[in-house]
Amino acid sequence: MTAFDETAGTFEGRAFPGEAEWLDLPVPPITADFVERTIAALSGEGLAGRADSALRATNGEDRLTPAVLAAFAAPAPSRDFVQRTLHAVQEQRRSRWQELLARHVAPDPSPDFVARTLAALARRDEQGDPHAAIRKHPLRLWIWPLLTIAAAAAVFLLLQRAPQPPIELRLAQQVRPAFAHAYASSPLPAVLAELDRRADPSAMPNGGADGIWLLQRRDR
C-alpha cells in the first residue's frame, strides 16, 4: 500500500486531518538524540555546508567538491581595475549626455554660413521677389496690427473668468445635499465632516439628514 491513496484521499489508511484538527493530533515520537542532532545541524557549516549536506544526502556522493567550488570563485581584481571601471563609467555618462544634448542643441553654423545666406538674399532682391507686391499691399499692412489687437482682446476676455462663489458655497457644494450640514452658513461643518471621515473611514457618516432633501426623495 502506498502512503498516499489519492482516490480515497487517505494517508497510510487515515483521512487527512482538517485544518482545525491539526492541534488535536498526537505529538510524534521524539528520539533521544533529537536535540543534539538539531543543535549540531544548526551549528554546521552555514548555507553552503547545508546545501552540500543535502546534496550528499540525496545522491550519496560529494558533488560540490572544493575544485568545483573554486571554479565559481571570483578572480582577483587587476591592479588598474578601479581606474578602468571609473573611466568606463565616465565615458558612458559622457556619451549619454552628448546624445541627450544633441537633441536640443543645434550645431554651430559653419564659418561661411552667414556670408552664403547674405549673398543668397542679395541675389533674390536683384532678380525681383514675386511676393513683394502682395506684402506691400495696404490691407496686408493692417492685418498684423488688427490680429494683434484681436489676440489682446481674446486674452483679456479669457482672463475675465467667472468669479468664484464664496467659500461657504464652494465647500457646501462638496457635501452631498442629503446632509443637513450641506446648508450650513459656515464652511466649518464641511471641514469637520471631512476630518471625521478621515478619522473613521469605515463608519457611517457622522452627520444628520436634511428634511427637505428627504421630502424631495419621498415625493418621487
Add this chain to the structure above:
Amino acid sequence: MNWRARPGSLRCALLALLSWLGMPLCAQSAAPDTSSDRKLTPDGAALAKDAIGDVLRRLDAAFDRGDVDGYLAQFSVDGSTPDHPGAQAMLRQRLAALFALGVPLHRTSSLVGEPVRIGPRTVVRVRHEIHATFPEPQGQRVIVEDSLLALRSGAGATAVPTFAVEIAGDAEFLVGRPFQCPACNYAIGGVDGWLCVPTRRDRAQALEGASFYRIGTDLACDVSVQIDDELTAPTIVAERLGQALRQLDPASKPRLATAWLPPAHAATPPRELAGARIEVDLPADAASSDGSRAVFHVSAFGALQHLLLVRGSNRALRDHEAALQALLHSFHLLDGNCDRALAAARPVEHHTGGALSNGVYQNEKFQLELTGPKGWKAQQRCGGAEFKVVWTSPGGSRLWLTGYAVPPGLERWCSRTADLWLGDLCSNMGMQQGAAAGDWVRIEPCDVLSRSMTWVGKPGSAPSTLAQRQLRCLLRDDLLVVADSTLADDADKAPMRAAIDSLIRR
C-alpha cells in the same frame, strides 16, 4: 446665483488697472465698501415694525412665486450689495432646495420678538411657516424655519434687507450678552456690533455651534465644540483643519500652524490649556476682489476642544481688526481648574444625553441602553449625529451606535423617511441591501419600530468597501437609532450579536 453677471466687475478691473499703473490710493478710495452703510437710521433706533412687515410680505410673495432671483434682489435694492455674500449664497442654495420639491408652496413670515438695533442694522427674528401641498397620501405639510434678518433703512420710511441666516429653532440670538455653556466650559461674545447666531447641531457638525457675524460686514467667526479622545496636539489639529479645507477647496492655501492661546488666558494660562492657529489664504471671489482669509484657532483643554474659525475678505479683516480682536479676547474658559476628564465627559453628556460606564452606553435623554461586548474599547464621538458611540475589539471588529435627530424641515421620523435615509447611506458607502432584510416591526411595550438588515458590498465596489455590515435600527418619532457592525475576527461574532441584541429602549 449667476456669479458671471456681477455688476461692477468692469469697474473692479479698471480700478485694478489704476492700481497697477501706480495709483493705489486712487483705486483704494474708489473701491466698493461693503462695510459702510450709506443710509443709516439714527443711532439706537430700530426700524419700524411696519416697514419690516412690508419687507416680509415682499419676500413671501417672491417665495410663493418660486422666484429665487426676485427674492434675492430684495437684498440689493439701490445697487447695494448684501452684507454677507457667503450667507447670501447659502440662502440661494436653501431656496433652490425648497423649490426643487416641485409642489405648490405658500409661505407666511412673522416677527418673533422685538426688532433690535445692532450697529448700523436692525435685526429681527422671523418665523417662516411654509405650507407645502404634496400629492396624497402626504397631503399638506407645514415646514417651520426660523431665521434672523438684518435690515437697513431705504428710501423714505422703507426697510431693505441686507442679510438673512438660519437660527436653531430652540435657541435665542444674543446681542450684548456673551454666549456661554457651563457644560462646555466656555463663554464668548457680548462685544458691540457682533450678532451671535446659535446653530443646529446637525448643521454645525459639532456638540455645539454658533456663528458670530460682524453686522454690516462680511466678517464672521464660527465657534464649534469638539471632543478629541486622542488628545492630538493643537498644532496638528490646526494643520489637519487647514489640509482638510485645502482638500475640499484646492484653491485655498494653508500657511504653517503656529502656537496660540486664547488672549484672555495668554498671560496666565491654565495648566491644561494649549492652542494653535493657522491662516488659510482664500482666492479672490465674487465678493472679495483682493481675496479672503480663513483663520482656524484651536483651544484645547485636555480632550475638550474649542474651535474658532474667523473668515472674511482681507479688506474686512483689515478694517475690523480691533473688533475681531475684541471678540477673540472675549473667549475664555469658565473654569480653568476643572478636572480634565470631567471637562471632556460633561459636554458630551449634556448635549447628547449619553454616558459610557464599563462599556455600557446609557442615554437618559432618549432612554436607550446598549451593553457593549466585554473587553472592547468604547468611545463617544461628536459630530452632526445626535450621538455616536463606537466599540472596537482587540481583533479590529467594530460596532457603532448612532442616533439621528429629526432632520430640519421634518416634524418627525417615519419608516418611509428612515428607509430613504438608510438607503442613501448604504448606497453612498458602496453597499446594497442584502436579501434577508426584515421589515419594521413594532415592539409594543417600548412603542418603537425595530428592523434588522444586512448590507453587502456592491459588485465591483472599491476594495476598501467592507464586505458586509449587520444593522439593527430602532425608530421613534424623535430619533432614528442605528446599530451597525463590521466583523474582522470570527471570535467577535457572538459577542457582537449579543451587544446589538441588547439595544433596548428603557
